[in-house]
Amino acid sequence: xxxxxxxxxxxxNPQTQKDxxxxxxxxxxxxxxxxxxxxxxxxxxxPFVHLSFISxxxxxxxHKLTAKLGAQDVFWENPSxxxxxxxxxxxxxxxxxxxxxxxxKYIIIGHSERRRYLGETDEMINKKVLAALKSGFxxxxxxxxxxxxxxNEIPKVVEEQVSAALKGAQKPHIKKIIIAYEPVWAIGTxxxxxxxxxxxxAVLIRKTAINVLGSAAKNLQxxxxxxxxxxxxxxxxxxxxxxxxxxxxVSLDPKEFVGIxxx
Ligand code: PGA
Numbered sequence: 001x002x003x004x005x006x007x008x009x010x011x012x013n014p015q016t017q018k019d020x021x022x023x024x025x026x027x028x029x030x031x032x033x034x035x036x037x038x039x040x041x042x043x044x045x046x047p048f049v050h051l052s053f054i055s056x057x058x059x060x061x062x063h064k065l066t067a068k069l070g071a072q073d074v075f076w077e078n079p080s081x082x083x084x085x086x087x088x089x090x091x092x093x094x095x096x097x098x099x100x101x102x103x104x105k106y107i108i109i110g111h112s113e114r115r116r117y118l119g120e121t122d123e124m125i126n127k128k129v130l131a132a133l134k135s136g137f138x139x140x141x142x143x144x145x146x147x148x149x150x151x152n153e154i155p156k157v158v159e160e161q162v163s164a165a166l167k168g169a170q171k172p173h174i175k176k177i178i179i180a181y182e183p184v185w186a187i188g189t190x191x192x193x194x195x196x197x198x199x200x201x202a203v204l205i206r207k208t209a210i211n212v213l214g215s216a217a218k219n220l221q222x223x224x225x226x227x228x229x230x231x232x233x234x235x236x237x238x239x240x241x242x243x244x245x246x247x248x249x250v251s252l253d254p255k256e257f258v259g260i261x262x263x
Contacts, residue, residue: 026254186226230259
């Protein structure tokens with residue numbers, strides 16, 4: 001069985017670099033206190049402004065935490081790296097080359113909070129997916145339905161979002177694609193999905209990916225995200241068809257987060 005993946009999405013937290021360091025120190029302390037050997041691949045996704053700092057900390061292994069670095073978003077244009085051009089006339093955006101330069105390996109794309117508050121469309125998400133894959137990143141694409149009143153909404157939304165986002169991706173990209181099934185109603189609400197329904201969504205996601213990328217996508221990595229905590233994480237992580245979890249709020253609490261890593 002391949003190693004499970006645990007993603008910490010810090011979202012727009014914390015507000016200072018000092019506190020970002022405190023979280024890392026906390027992770028390290030919790031791991032050493034329990035002399036725990038990591039069995040999962042951990043990916044930490046801080047806000048852009050903390051990436052460079054966290055990158056240095058992880059490289060120096062200052063906190064005894066082996067983890068990869070992830071960004072929470074990327075822009076789809078990738079200007080030439082030649083100095084003196086103004087190909088990057090996209091105020092406020094961050095290019096794949098910039099992320100690459102500071103050691104980012106993974107990029108979250110299409111998180112529901114960006115779809116909702118920033119108006120990200122499937123078309124924009126597709127452009128970001130293709131730009132990130134072209135630049136050699138691993139992507140963590142987020143998909144999920146808004147409401148659960150209607151169980152039929154899952155296949156429709158999941159199929160639409162997955163096929164739109166992966167349009168134009170190629171077979172060699174499959175190993176670089178992780179899809180996080182994140183039902184929007186479960187994000188930040190304290191109400192997680194059931195492992196059975198998450199599994200059903202994972203099956204659907206792989207089926208849709210096979211339609212776009214061919215049969216090699218049958219082992220595509222699929223995570224669950226939405227109110228994951230140390231108590232419920234095991235139900236998802238230990239499930240055969242679910243490759244890990246994406247953790248939001250709780251990843252800011254070292255004790256809880258390391259509790260998830262220990263599952
Ligand atoms: P949550 O967020 O764990 O706070 O529900 C998950 C996410 O980042 O989507």
